[in-house]
Amino acid sequence: MPAILETKGLTYEYGHGTSMSKVAVDHVDLSVRQGELIGIIGHTGSGKSTLIQQLNGLLRPTAGQVLLEGRDIWAEPKKIREVRFRVGMVFQYPEYQLFEETVRADIAFGPRNMGLSGGEVEDRVRRAAEFAGLRPELLDRSPFELSGGEKRRAAIAGVIAMDPDVLVLDEPAAGLDPHGRDVLLSQIQSYHRLRQNTVLLVSHSMEDIARVAGRVLVMDHGRAAFFDRTAKVFAHGEELERMGLRVPQVTKIMDRLRRGGYPVAPGVLTLEDAIRQLAPVLRERGLLHVQ
Amino acid sequence: MFSNITLGQYIPGRSPLHRMDPRFKLGLTVAGIVLVFVANNFASLAVSAALVLTAAGISGISLRQYLKSLKGILVLILFTAALNLFYGSGEPLWQWGFLRITTGGVSNAVFIAARIVCLILLSAALTYTTSPTQLTDALERAMKPLGVFHIRVHEIAMIMTIALRFVPTLLEETDKIMSAQKARGADLESGGVFQRIRALIPILIPLFVSAFRRAYDLATAMECRCYRGGEGRTKMKVLRAARGDYLALLAAAGFAAAVALCNIFLPFLR
Numbered sequence: 335m336p337a338i339l340e341t342k343g344l345t346y347e348y349g350h351g352t353s354m355s356k357v358a359v360d361h362v363d364l365s366v367r368q369g370e371l372i373g374i375i376g377h378t379g380s381g382k383s384t385l386i387q388q389l390n391g392l393l394r395p396t397a398g399q400v401l402l403e404g405r406d407i408w409a410e411p412k413k414i415r416e417v418r419f420r421v422g423m424v425f426q427y428p429e430y431q432l433f434e435e436t437v438r439a440d441i442a443f444g445p446r447n448m449g450l451s452g453g454e455v456e457d458r459v460r461r462a463a464e465f466a467g468l469r470p471e472l473l474d475r476s477p478f479e480l481s482g483g484e485k486r487r488a489a490i491a492g493v494i495a496m497d498p499d500v501l502v503l504d505e506p507a508a509g510l511d512p513h514g515r516d517v518l519l520s521q522i523q524s525y526h527r528l529r530q531n532t533v534l535l536v537s538h539s540m541e542d543i544a545r546v547a548g549r550v551l552v553m554d555h556g557r558a559a560f561f562d563r564t565a566k567v568f569a570h571g572e573e574l575e576r577m578g579l580r581v582p583q584v585t586k587i588m589d590r591l592r593r594g595g596y597p598v599a600p601g602v603l604t605l606e607d608a609i610r611q612l613a614p615v616l617r618e619r620g621l622l623h624v625q
Numbered sequence: 626m627f628s629n630i631t632l633g634q635y636i637p638g639r640s641p642l643h644r645m646d647p648r649f650k651l652g653l654t655v656a657g658i659v660l661v662f663v664a665n666n667f668a669s670l671a672v673s674a675a676l677v678l679t680a681a682g683i684s685g686i687s688l689r690q691y692l693k694s695l696k697g698i699l700v701l702i703l704f705t706a707a708l709n710l711f712y713g714s715g716e717p718l719w720q721w722g723f724l725r726i727t728t729g730g731v732s733n734a735v736f737i738a739a740r741i742v743c744l745i746l747l748s749a750a751l752t753y754t755t756s757p758t759q760l761t762d763a764l765e766r767a768m769k770p771l772g773v774f775h776i777r778v779h780e781i782a783m784i785m786t787i788a789l790r791f792v793p794t795l796l797e798e799t800d801k802i803m804s805a806q807k808a809r810g811a812d813l814e815s816g817g818v819f820q821r822i823r824a825l826i827p828i829l830i831p832l833f834v835s836a837f838r839r840a841y842d843l844a845t846a847m848e849c850r851c852y853r854g855g856e857g858r859t860k861m862k863v864l865r866a867a868r869g870d871y872l873a874l875l876a877a878a879g880f881a882a883a884v885a886l887c888n889i890f891l892p893f894l895r
Binding site: 387390392415418419422423425428430431432433443444447448478492493496 | 801802804806807808809810826827828831834835
């Protein structure tokens with residue numbers, strides 16, 4: 335699979351050239367293949383947000399390049415808007431960007447900016463709302479009448495409606511209740527599966543990342559500390575904790591068991607996986623009688 | 626993109642002017658402005674200029690900073706001075722049609738320009754050394770007599786404090802909303818005037834909504850703490866006049882007397 339999105343020596347310095355300059359992203363090299371679902375984790379201030387804002391050209395890198403299908407996105411600065419249509423970005427608390435009179439019109443904002451025809455816009459809105467799990471009857475309401483969770487979905491639909499090849503989501507589930515988190519995450523997962531596009535998901539929840547991401551990028555002090563398959567990254571429990579990150583609880587327990595001499599694999603990420611691994615051990619000792 | 630805008634002009638420091646009681650500072654600045662206006666000849670203007678320069682001198686703020694405050698208004702100064710060149714009596718120096726520059730006009734122009742510069746520097750010395758919160762505290766005190774007319778001075782001061790407090794917050798919010806709309810392809814940089822104004826709608830509406838949300842949240846938080854306005858309310862930082870404040874008052878009185886004397890006895894210096 336060819337890389338759809340690449341960064342080469344990507345560096346961003348706030349206040350470049352002044353005495354207060356601060357390097358937020360430091361020589362990051364990434365290569366994301368078409369169709370991947372990548373998790374991005376890192377402590378607050380590790381450079382995650384600065385990194386992703388360069389992927390769609392909201393920030394222009396101080397040094398290095400962002401390549402979209404092999405082309406530098408800043409090769410023609412006048413065409414940066416087109417990059418933003420192809421690399422969709424859902425910010426934290428995206429519901430604060432809603433502004434139109436109806437949810438339908440708000441979701442249509444992106445597609446209309448793309449210059450699509452009325453029918454095509456309508457079609458995109460409908461599909462995006464469906465992907466985001468927004469009930470059709472909500473489309474004609476004012477976005478300000480919706481509940482918190484519905485607003486979030488409407489805002490996410492507004493980005494999905496541009497049908498981006500790469501979708502970047504910054505903490506999409508922040509502030510939702512546990513059930514809402516689960517549902518939203520499953521929705522993103524199924525959107526990813528159906529649409530077969532590339533998704534980058536920033537999250538503080540290691541459990542969420544462990545559940546959905548194929549590969550994980552760990553940011554630490556502006557650098558890419560790890561960028562590997564999810565299980566491999568979470569096998570570095572101690573290093574992650576030193577970076578102020580928490581590995582999923584189940585991973586931690588399984589890691590302890592493994593170090594205690596039990597025959598379980600490293601980097602166990604989900605409860606289901608843990609049960610699968612522990613069942614034979616327990617059965618062997620006569621501690622598990624049911625299947 | 627807004628992070629480089631400093632709110633107000635306050636530059637923290639520990640100079641005598643910084644430590645002065647803001648009520649005195651505000652009062653003396655107003656007095657100083659009056660003095661600059663009252664001065665009607667070059668001698669008295671020089672005295673008020675000396676007052677301004679003294680204040681600027683002890684503020685511990687660099688000369689460059691003061692020049693910066695003048696830069697914004699330079700055009701106005703030049704314009705006013707240029708206009709004044711043509712008004713005035715005395716010896717004509719240059720004439721072209723009905724336009725005539727006289728010695729009186731030149732002296733007028735210089736006088737007016739010097740006056741404006743003095744005013745700007747003086748108010749800059751105040752705003753550079755006084756934080757917005759201190760300034761509203763001082764204003765609250767200055768407006769206290771208005772309470773007689775049932776004007777709720779404390780509430781007005783509180784509104785001003787809150788407004789100042791939320792300026793950086795809302796700037797940050799604006800920045801975020803702009804990024805979010807740009808990510809959806811909002812075009813803020815091209816098109817004609819009307820197109821650009823239209824392009825602001827997706828930014829202004831969420832901004833207003835969020836400002837109201839914050840206002841309600843803040844109101845709730847204040848009520849939870851039993852805030853009920855100015856009556857019987859004490860301050861955490863009680864303003865106390867110190868020796869320096871009285872010294873400043875004395876010095877200002879000295880300058881005022883000097884200006885008055887120059888006005889009366891040296892009227893020909895004009």
